[in-house]
Amino acid sequence: MVYFYKILTFLAKFTKIYRNLAKIISIFMIFSNKWTAKKLKNKFFQYFQGKEHHLISSASLIPENDPTVLFTTAGMHPLVPYLIGEKHPEGQCLISVQKCLRTGDIDEVGDATHHTFFEMLGNWSLGDYFKKEAIEYSWDFLTKILKLEKDKLAVSIFAGNKDVPAYDEESEKIWLSLGVSKERIEKIKDNWWGPAGQSGPCGPDTEIFYWTGPGKAPKKFEETDKHWVEIWNNVIMEFDKTADGKYQPLKQKNIDTGMGLERTLAVLNGYDDNYKTELFQPIIKQLENISGKKYEEDKKSFRIIADHIRSAVFILGDSHGIAPSNKDQGYVLRRLIRRAIRFARLLGIKEYFMASLGNLIASWYALAYPELERNEKFIFSELAKEEEKFSKTLDKGLKVFDKNPPKSGKDAFMLYSTYGFPIEMIEEEVKSRNLNFGNKEKQEFLEYTVQHANLSTTASAGMFKGGLADDGVMATKYHTATHLLHQALRDVLGQHVEQRGSNINEERLRFDFVHPDPMTNEQIKKVEDIVNQQIVAQLPVSYQEMSVEEAKKQGAIGLFEQKYGEKVKVYKMGNYSQEICGGPHVKNTSELGHFSIKKEQSSSAGIRRIKAVLE
Numbered sequence: 001m002v003y004f005y006k007i008l009t010f011l012a013k014f015t016k017i018y019r020n021l022a023k024i025i026s027i028f029m030i031f032s033n034k035w036t037a038k039k040l041k042n043k044f045f046q047y048f049q050g051k052e053h054h055l056i057s058s059a060s061l062i063p064e065n066d067p068t069v070l071f072t073t074a075g076m077h078p079l080v081p082y083l084i085g086e087k088h089p090e091g092q093c094l095i096s097v098q099k100c101l102r103t104g105d106i107d108e109v110g111d112a113t114h115h116t117f118f119e120m121l122g123n124w125s126l127g128d129y130f131k132k133e134a135i136e137y138s139w140d141f142l143t144k145i146l147k148l149e150k151d152k153l154a155v156s157i158f159a160g161n162k163d164v165p166a167y168d169e170e171s172e173k174i175w176l177s178l179g180v181s182k183e184r185i186e187k188i189k190d191n192w193w194g195p196a197g198q199s200g201p202c203g204p205d206t207e208i209f210y211w212t213g214p215g216k217a218p219k220k221f222e223e224t225d226k227h228w229v230e231i232w233n234n235v236i237m238e239f240d241k242t243a244d245g246k247y248q249p250l251k252q253k254n255i256d257t258g259m260g261l262e263r264t265l266a267v268l269n270g271y272d273d274n275y276k277t278e279l280f281q282p283i284i285k286q287l288e289n290i291s292g293k294k295y296e297e298d299k300k301s302f303r304i305i306a307d308h309i310r311s312a313v314f315i316l317g318d319s320h321g322i323a324p325s326n327k328d329q330g331y332v333l334r335r336l337i338r339r340a341i342r343f344a345r346l347l348g349i350k351e352y353f354m355a356s357l358g359n360l361i362a363s364w365y366a367l368a369y370p371e372l373e374r375n376e377k378f379i380f381s382e383l384a385k386e387e388e389k390f391s392k393t394l395d396k397g398l399k400v401f402d403k404n405p406p407k408s409g410k411d412a413f414m415l416y417s418t419y420g421f422p423i424e425m426i427e428e429e430v431k432s433r434n435l436n437f438g439n440k441e442k443q444e445f446l447e448y449t450v451q452h453a454n455l456s457t458t459a460s461a462g463m464f465k466g467g468l469a470d471d472g473v474m475a476t477k478y479h480t481a482t483h484l485l486h487q488a489l490r491d492v493l494g495q496h497v498e499q500r501g502s503n504i505n506e507e508r509l510r511f512d513f514v515h516p517d518p519m520t521n522e523q524i525k526k527v528e529d530i531v532n533q534q535i536v537a538q539l540p541v542s543y544q545e546m547s548v549e550e551a552k553k554q555g556a557i558g559l560f561e562q563k564y565g566e567k568v569k570v571y572k573m574g575n576y577s578q579e580i581c582g583g584p585h586v587k588n589t590s591e592l593g594h595f596s597i598k599k600e601q602s603s604s605a606g607i608r609r610i611k612a613v614l615e
């Protein structure tokens with residue numbers, strides 16, 4: 001424990017220095033001719049604001065009220081209720097830069113363009129403009145505002161598939177009219193985006209690629225050539241995939257677009273590697289200092305470490321109090337941290353480095369994401385704790401290795417599965433000890449890992465079951481019950497109670513909130529009684545749109561993540577509860593039935609978790 005406090009006090013001294021450094025560098029960048037993330041974001045905002053779009057804040061990286069996915073994976077994710085018909089308080093044309101995390105891409109990380117965490121710029125039409133304008137805007141922005149060479153751009157369109165057989169001829173015509181040659185338009189079956197879960201809004205897409213290879217771009221575009229990097233996706237969101245797998249036309253035709261910030265920034269600066277941008281260079285430089293190695297010597301390890309720590313910092317800093325654990329988001333977080341440490345060992349890094357790198361990243365990004373500054377103590381202490389825990393496990397593994405060096409693929413696999421040794425590490429250890437571990441053993445080891453991977457994929461696939469916009473009748477009821485519960489907890493336990501996470505499905509609600517101690521039976525009973533009184537009182541449920549400031553002034557509760565001046569919906573349940581929320585909700589609390597708390601337990605330090613049902 002003493003060790004952590006020492007580290008924290010030590011780091012605190014440097015936090016300010018880093019932050020000032022980040023500020024100085026960002027001022028200096030204004031005078032350089034390099035593209036910065038800030039400049040790119042501003043150009044995007046200006047362009048679309050000039051076309052009557054409203055800028056909305058990035059939603060949390062942890063989806064609210066969505067049990068089917070662990071993280072926000074795209075800018076459209078928090079907009080799902082509005083894509084299927086809810087009215088958005090900021091209007092029908094929106095833009096955002098959204099924090100995203102995609103665990104599905106973890107094995108690709110290590111190349112020049114894939115990340116687990118990334119920022120996505122997007123513009124949306126919620127039943128306003130459609131295909132023609134969307135394609136024209138994207139082309140206009142890339143070629144006129146960012147001034148990307150037209151000759152290095154190519155596009156793909158939807159080729160049709162078994163569910164929707166027709167190819168997207170209309171998009172093809174629009175691209176041709178913009179001057180894109182036929183050879184640079186490829187028809188692809190997979191050009192379909194969504195739904196993000198198993199059901200919800202989706203549609204064909206048309207993607208824009210940039211040539212990052214040497215010399216002139218080939219005349220003919222082939223998506224399989226890795227030098228073509230996708231930078232923009234226009235999704236023509238006109239279908240709703242139902243729970244039974246059917247595609248029905250959406251009542252409201254939408255546009256959903258996404259541009260990867262890191263990739264576009266690299267392209268604009270003429271880099272063929274996202275890690276050469278200002279977003280990663282400070283991390284890479286510090287890793288070079290700690291390891292004594294150069295980036296060029298082992299790009300893959302440098303990239304994996306930089307990517308994973310950045311993701312870990314954003315998960316920890318997201319105000320949901322997610323700490324490393326063996327479940328859900330906490331499990332992903334643990335995997336990211338541990339993987340970064342393993343690759344750091346491959347680079348020869350033996351000392352603790354997580355908290356200091358985390359500090360650098362949090363300080364660098366705090367200008368754009370103030371939550372990282374607010375939660376910095378939590379970020380550093382969790383990184384340091386997990387690093388210490390895992391390092392001990394690895395050291396134990398090394399001792400086992402020394403005592404009982406692996407002779408077969410099976411032995412090596414035991415080391416891997418029990419102590420988390422990656423194959424690269426096992427190979428290094430074997431090599432440095434001149435052990436007899438050849439190709440046959442390695443092959444056997446790989447077979448075991450494949451079997452193991454299949455098992456764990458099947459296990460984790462279960463977590464993604466169900467629809468994304470699970471706005472079934474029961475889920476909507478649970479959503480309303482969650483608001484009542486939140487207010488009741490504040491009445492019984494005190495005003496310090498704040499939501500930290502909410503997860504709803506058709507069977508139950510789960511609610512995480514700030515409270516230091518286990519609840520007593522009396523407190524649980526009291527909360528239940530209050531919620532049931534509000535149900536019996538038949539409170540009408542309604543909402544009003546107002547600015548964030550107005551909502552706060554009226555005493556509404558909820559996670560205030562929106563920016564100054566932004567409009568939000570405030571849901572009211574009679575005079576009992578007022579909370580910022582996108583909906584949907586039932587019309588009257590009398591629809592809920594009987595509320596009963598089934599479990600009250602710890603979620604993480606200082607955070608309690610309640611599971612409750614409606615009977």
Ligand code: SER
Pocket residue numbers: 073074075076122193233234235256257258259
């Ligand atoms: N939802 C689409 C994507 O993620 C466009 O934003 O690519």
